Amino acid sequence: MSEIFTTAVLVAVGASAIRLAVPLLLAALGETFGQRSGVLNLGVDGIMLLGAFAGYYAVLKTDNVWLGLLAGAIVGLILGLASAVIAVTLKAEQGISGIGVFLFGLGMSDLLFQKLVGTPIPIDTFPQVDIPLLSDIPYVGEIFFQHSLVIYLAFLSIPVATFVINRTTFGMKIRAVGEYPDAADTLGVSVAGVRYATEIIGGTLAGIAGAVLAITLGIFQQNLTNGAGFIAIALVYFGAWRPTGIMLGALLFGFVNALVLELKTLEIIPRDLSNLAAMAPAIITILALVFVARRFRAPSALTKPFTRGT
């Protein structure tokens, strides 16, 4: 038992948790913008997959990981725009249209991969960047400050997002549109405009999340995300639509996954029970929500398309 708590193991688990959390974090952050403005997008996983392929392919062709990120962002942007058209202008049923985007993204990314690439070819991955001074701190340095630039930027986006939502005019509009679309409309805020913007942000972040995943892993494969997009959506609820909460949720999920992996390596979890252990992240996420008393409520207009005069 004492093996678990050696610092080396804890450090490894911590660093692993952060790596696993990043794609979830980015995608969930994007979805938060959309949901705060009242739009539910269940297609995040599909956007992530297409973003992942775009990023992978771009790096394959150009050997430049940053171009890969850009490619993922652009693909995500386009899909976010499409999602906005479907949800905001066409006022489609939000609980269902997203499923279509998911299936489309799942199939299309696989199809493109099979036709344009074929057999898996590995690509470059993000270089590790140790933050000077901080990365030398024993233990803490290894967990937090020896990652790639992308990871640092991803975590930086949390306070940025919090700032945008809480302290900018745009953020105020987002919140208004999500809570009182009629009132916002009366005051001259373009409900559709704000929702388009948030969906585009959401799609872009999801595309980036996918690209980060593919480039970090250095490969693409059918269904690379393996449901990460859905977990990201779940995390939005977990985090009560607040970026900090979402970050905590992503880290919790990543941490439990990393811990279970480590326990399997150390054979503390017997192989017969390994499936039961694999349930842990999901169960713990639910339990965490059960036991933490919460007073946050959903954006009132979530999933409700807006029509003036209704």
Add this chain to the structure above:
Amino acid sequence: MSINLSHQQRRILAYSIPVLAVFAALIFGAVMLLLLGANPIEGYSEMFVGAFGSGDALIATILKATPLLFVGTGIVIAFRANVINIGAEGQMVLGGLFATIAALYLPEMPPIIMVPLVLMAGILGGALWGWIPGALKAYYRVNEILSTIMLNIVAVQLMSYLLRGPLIDPAEIERGTRIPQTERLMESADLPIIFGDRFHIGPVLAILGAIATYYLLWRTPLGYRLRAVGLSEHAARYAGIPVRRTIALALTLSGAFAGLAGAVLVFGSESHRMVTDGSTMGFTGSAGFNGIVAALLGGLHPIWTIPASFLFGGLIVGGQALQRAVQVPSALIVALNGLVVVFVVAADRYRVKLLSVDGRDQEIADDGKTPLDDEDSALGSVYDAAPRGTDSYGQDEFNEDPR
């Protein structure tokens, strides 16, 4: 649009919108086929023949549609109560597992007892997996989208654990191959065949289930409560309806249908055993997601979900035939599936607009006439009935629940 159409004309146009949307998606698909070097005309004709072109094809389509109809019916119930259930994948798995366990551990009994027993076990399993998110929402305010997604993960690991461990076919251990499957389940639990080799009672049960749901929703007090909560939680609570419990019940019923789908899948399957590849979709065929689409195609009305499931089943079966015939990667079919969903969902608005007279009909007043009699209420207010409600502000207790 300021074209003046007669009532009849508008109805016809409305019903054809989903069909037109499917066509639009198929045109995109044709472009993709061309790019892949296949002949779209040949491909699509194979698709049609493969889905509807022969007795065997029709049977395959109907059998494929059966889980869609079960799940879709359950989704209709959930949606009518304004609940989004994306946990059907996991609920199907639990239904299959419970039914399998019943067949493995109950003593041998004649089919007339055995079949209903295993199916009921399946219903129980799915209902449980629907009840958990329902109760979590009702009593702990845990959002159902989060809990159903998490429970899908738990379900697949549970299936792997059981089929690798306690439920594994002993012969597998002997042979050393350890394929995660059960032994061939007892024959008296096989779903009775009503026609030919493969046409079992599953489709009949699904249709009966859809009809029963129609009566449930529009002819019983419970159904009234479900729909009331779906239209306006605020008003429903004001009317004395226990909103949280009703929502939990909606999820439970929805899960029960999905569980039944899972049980039918196991006992109607070719192999008459439960087997896993480690994913939910390997067992369910994505019926947990596609059932949601079928429900929408059916205008969130249980009766219309029947033809909608049939058509969607045809799309899937046809797609597989297409893939075999012109040898494109099966990924194309998944993408095409998604496109169809997107187009149909996006076009739905126009369908609804065409049907409703002035856009807002209060469904609570509906006296339950069939869609053909009462298209303005049932289908027209589909748009209003499912996740809508006039109330979105207000500080009452219910609105504090994270949604």
Add this chain to the structure above:
Amino acid sequence: MAALALVGAACSSDDVGGEDFKVAIIAPSASNDLAFTQSMVDAANMLQEDGVIGEVSVTDGTFVVEDAAVAIRDYASDGFDLVIAHGSQYGGSLQEIAPDFPEVSFAWGTAADTFGLPNVFSYEAASDQGGTVMGKMAAALSQSGNVGIVGPIEVGDAKLYVDGFEAGVLSQNGNATVNINYIDSFSDVALASEAAQSLIGAGADVLSGTAQMTVGAVGVAKTEGVLWFGTQSNQTVLAPEIVVASQVYHWEHMLEDMIKKVGDGTLGGELYEITFANDGLVIEYNEDFDLPDDVKQIGDDAINTFKDEG
């Protein structure tokens, strides 16, 4: 795929198969997954090029068992001579379908059961053999005496390989540490990548793994400079710097034998196993990897032992 001199030896009689011989393959993953499915598709295509098979039809990505059952029936009724159900999970269905088509020959793998039916062949790979051979080489190459293995779910072919590899390591070096991590998924690439990290963190300097999600593990091995042994297909292309060797499944001989039997009127009833002895299993070395001669000798000796055992 690398050229295989072995095929030349066997591609012989003009009366085996022929241009009217139609073969269908139903498989759960993509045809170019660099793993399980690809190995069979490649074998069939090879035989087609040699004229032994006239037409090859592949239905890949069929992870839904009932859909596979429909496909098997369809192919059987469409006049195909040999229908290959290339997935362990298809067995139960095949057992019910095969009796309905007594003039069609079916093959099922990886498995060891023909259900007592006269028109069903079964086949499996003795992947533990290659596992043992490479395990020995891994132990010889490891400087830390610690080897790690990443697995999907502990079933079937995967379990066979992992058990063989572990046995090989321990037989070469009784003091070695072997850590095994089954990630409980065939598709979670990110988790496989973190599992590899975890194994490396526990001290492994040589890794191996099986199933398609191990591309994630190979990527980590590449970044960390840890050696890799692959299985099911030649994985050199994934990381030419660190892949030592791969156990490659060569189904061609077996397939050709089946086709010959079908031509002679025997439609099934035999259990096939590809092994070193019958050239169904081959260790393909990475030409660019500088493998010390003595280590290669260990590998060759082990292979020869298997060959002698038959």
